[in-house]
Amino acid sequence: MSRPRSADAPVLVAARRTPIGTAGRSLATCTAADLAAPVISALWGELRRHGDVDLRDVVLGNCMGPGGDVARVAALQAGLPVSVPALTVDRQCGSGLAAIVLAVSAVRDELGTLLAGGVESASTTPWRSWPPTAGGPPIRYERAPFAPASLGDPDMGPAADLLAADFGVPRERQDHYAARSHARAVTTQRSGGFDDEIVPVAGVVGDDRPRPGLSQQRLARLRPAFRPDGTVTAGNSCGINDGAALVAVVDAATHRRIGTPGLRVLATATAGVDPNRPGLGIVPATRLALDRGGLTLDDLDVVEFNEAFAGQVLACCDALGLDEARVCPEGGALALGHPWGASGAVLAVRLFSQLVRRPGGRYGLAAIAAGGGQGVAMVVETCG
Template identity: 70%
Template structure:
C-alpha cells in the first residue's frame, strides 16, 4: 500500500448505488421491458434526495427498443418532465460509460445526476436487414462491432481464441467459474446483496447463482464455440436481464449532504484489436490507474466483469493481477451479464463492498467491450 492517497477536492462522488436482481433471459423478467426494469432503481435512488432534483439521467443500453430508453425510464420512475435523459451505447461497457458521462456532467454543472444501465434481453426486439434483390429479410442477432475487413468475431469465439493464445487451459477456466459461483452463493446466503437490490415484480435474488457448482460438474460440459475449444456454457456468462444505477454529485454537494460515498478519481476508455476484444480492460485499467496516481497493489477492491473466465484470466495475467482478488463476492459468471447494465453493476458492487461494508479505501471497476474496447474506473472511499 502507498502512504499517500490522491484526494482531489473536485472529484465527483457516488453517494448511492442500487440494482435489480439479475434475471436469466426468458425467466423472472421475461415480460419486463427495459424501461420498467430501470424505473424502480431510478425512483429508489432519487428518493433520499428530496429537494435535490437530478439535472440529468444517463443510462447505457445495447439491445433495447431504440429511442431514448433513459428518458422513458426516467418518466416511468416518476421523475419530473423537466429532468432530461440520455441513452448511451458502448455495448457491454455502456453502464460504466454512462457513469463516465455522468461524472463529466456533475463536473460541468453542480448537482445530482443518476447514471447507470439497463438491459432486457428477454424483450429485445427482433431486427432485420432490409431485403435485397427480392430476397426475404434477414434477421441479425447483433449490430456489427467492427467492419468485417478489420475483424468482427462473436465475443465467445474471440474469448475462446484468446484463451488458447494466452495458454489458459480449460481446467483453470472451470476452476475460476466454480469459485465465482461459490463466492456469489456464500454472499447471497449471508445477505450481502440484499441492501443493493431493488425488488422488481417481487424478484429479490439473482437467478443464475448455483450453489455447489464444482469443477467436476463443469468439466462435463462440451465446448460451445469450437469443437476443440475451452469455453463452455459453464465458464462463460449467461444472457441476462437487469438494471443498475448510481447517484452522482459534485464534491461540494457531497460535502453538504455529509454522506459516505465513493470519489471518482479517474476513468479511462481504451481501444484494442477488435479480434481480441477481451483484452480491452488491460490498457483501460493501466490508464485509469495512472490518472488516479495509484497502482494495482494499492487497490483494496477489484471488480472486473466476468464475461468469460478465460478472458478475465488473460487480463489478470497481462496486468500481473492475482485473479483471486477479482470479484471476491462473486462476479458475472455467477450473477449474470445484462450487457448494457453490467458496467453499472460493477459500480454498485464497489459501493456495497467499500461503503456499505466498509471493506476498502481504493477500488477498481473494469469491463471489456465488443469491437475491441475497454472501460475502467478508479474510486476512493470518502468520509
Template identity: 65%
Template sequence: MGVDGSAVVVAVARTPIGTAGHALAGLSVEQLAAPVLGSVIDRAGLDPHDVDEVVLGNCLGPGGNVARVSALAAGLPSSVPALTVDRQCASGLAAVGLAAHLVRGGASAVLAGGAESASTAPWRSWPPEDGGEPVRYERAPFAPAPADVDMGLANDLLAEEAGVTRERQDAYAARSHRQAAAARDAGVFDREVVPVGGLTRDERPRAGLTVERLSRFPAAFRPEGTVTAGNSCGVSDGAAAVAVVSAEMSQRLGLPGLRVLSSATVGVDPTRPGRGLVPAVRLALERAGAPLDRIDVVELNEAFAGQVLACCDELDLDPDRVCVEGGALALGHPWGASGAVLVVRLFSQLVAQGAGGLGLAAIAAGGGQGVAMVVESC
C-alpha cells in the same frame, strides 16, 4: 484531485439479475430501470428537481432514448434531460464516467447506470432484397468484416493465446458461483437490490456448480476450444443505477460515498475485444496515481473465465483478488447494465460494508474497447 472538483457516488441500487427468458422476462427495459432510478433518488435523499441529468447505458433496447423513457417512468420531472449511451458491454460504466464528467463540469446531481432486457429486446431484420423476405440478424456487427468476430470465439482464442487452460477456467467459474451463492444466501446483496417483477434475489448463482460438473460441458465455440457455456456468463436481464453528485451536494446530503478518482477508455484490436480492460486499467491507475497493489477491491466484469484470467495474467493481478463476492459468471451479464453493477458492488464493499479504501472497476466491450474507473471511499 481537490475536493471542490470531486464527483462522488452517494447512493446505488440494482435489480436482481435474472436469466433471460425467466423471472424478469415480462419486464421491458424501462420497467427494469425505473425502480432503480427511483430507489437511488430515495437512498440519496435527493429532491427529484435537483437532478440535472439521467445517463443510462443500453445495447439492445427499442430505441426512443431508453434513458428518457426510464426517467419519466421513474417519475422524474419532465424538465430533467436524459441520454442513452451505447458502448456495448461497457455502456453502464461509461455512463457513470460521463456522469462524473458532467458533475465536474458544473452539474450538482446526475443519475447514471444502465439497463438491459435481453428477453424483450426487439428482433431486427435486414431489408429484403429482390422482393424476398426480410432476413433476421442475430446481432449488429461489432466491427467491419473480417474483424467482426463473435465474442465467444474471440475470447476462446484469447484464452488459448494467453495459455489459460480449461482447468483454470472451470475452477474460476466454480469459484464465482460458489462465492456469489454464499454472498446471496447470507444477505450480502440485500442492501443493494431492489426487488422487481416478483424477483427478490439474483437468479443464476449455483453453489453446487463444481469443477467436476463444469468439466462435462462441451466446447461452445470451436471443437478444440476451452470456452463452454459453464465457464461463460449468462445472457441476462437487469438494471443498475448510482447517484453521482458534486462535493457541495455530497456535504449537504451528509452521506458517505465513493469519490471518482479517474476513469479511462481505450480501444484495442477488435478481434480480441476481451483484452480491452487491460490497457484501460493501466491508464485509469496511472491517472489516479495508484498502483494496482494499493487497490483494495477489484471488480472486473466476468464475461468469460478465460478472458478474465488472460487479463489478470497480463496485469500480474492475482485472480483471487477479483470479484471476491462473485461476478458475472455467476450473477449474469445484462450487457448495458453490467458496468454499473460493478460500481454498485464497489460501493457495497467499500462503503456499505465499511471496508474503506480504493476500488477498481473495469470491463471490456465488443468492437475492441475497454473502460476502467478508480474510486476511493470518502
C-alpha cells in the same frame, strides 16, 4: 507515486440494482424501461431524503433495447419531473460504466446531481432485420456489427476462446475460476450481502443464476461451446440476462452538504484494442485509470472485472500481473449474469456495497471490456 488532488472530485452517493434474471425466466416480462424505472425511483427517493437536490440528467447505457431514448422513457415511468432530461448511450457491454463516466465528466463541468447506469432486457430484445433487397425476404440478424468485417468482427465467445489460447489459459483453470465465482456469489447471497443493493422488481427479490454446489468437476463435463478444440464452455461463460443498475453522482460541494458516505471518483479511462480480441480491453483501460488516479494494483482493496468469460478474465489478469483470486471477491458475472448494457454499472454497485455499505477498504477498481475492442475503467476511493 504522487497522487492527484481529489477533494473536488465527483462522488457516488447511492447505488442500487435490480435482481439479475436469466433471460426467459424471472424478469422475462419486463421491458428495459420496466427494469430501470424502479431503480431510478429508489435512487431519487434516497436523494430527496437529503433535502433539495438539483437533479440535472439521467444517463443510461443500453445495447439491445427497442431503440429511441430508453433512458427518457424509464425516467418518466419512474415519476421524475418532466423537466429532468435523459440520455441513452451505447458502448456495447461497456455501456453502463460508460454512462457513469459521462455523468462524472458532466458533474465536473457543471455542479449538480446525475443518475447514471445501464439496463438490458435480453428477454424482450426486439427482433431485427435488414431491409429486403431485390424482392427477397428481410434478413434477420442477432446483433449490429462490432467492427468492420475487413478488420474482423468476431462474436464475443469465439474471441474469448482465442484470447484464452493466446495467453495459454487451460480449461481446468477456467473451470476452477468459474466454480469459485459461483461459490462466492452463493455465500454472499446467503449472508444477505446483496440485499441492500437490490430493488425488487415484479416481485423478484434475488438473482436467478448463482448455483450452489457447482464444482470444477461438474464443469469439466461440459463440451466446448465455440470451437471443437476450444476451452470456453457454457459453464465457464456468463449467462444471457436481464437487469438494471444505477448510481447517483454528485459534485463535491453537494456531497459535503449532504454528508453521506460515498465513493469519490479518482479517475476514469476508456481505451481501444484489436476488435479480434475485444476481451482484452480491460487491460489498457485499467492501466490508464490507475495511472490517472495515482495508484497501483497493490493499492486496491476491491477489484471488480466483468466476468464475461473465465478465460478472458484470466488472460487480463495475466497481462496485468494481477492475482486472479483478488477479482470479484463476492462473485461476478459468471455467477450473477451479464445483462449487457447494465453490467458495467453493476460493477459500480458492487464496489459501493463492499466499500461503503460494508466498509472494508479504501480503494476500488471497476473495469469491463466491450465488443469492437474497447475497455472502460473507473477508480474510486471511499469518502465520508
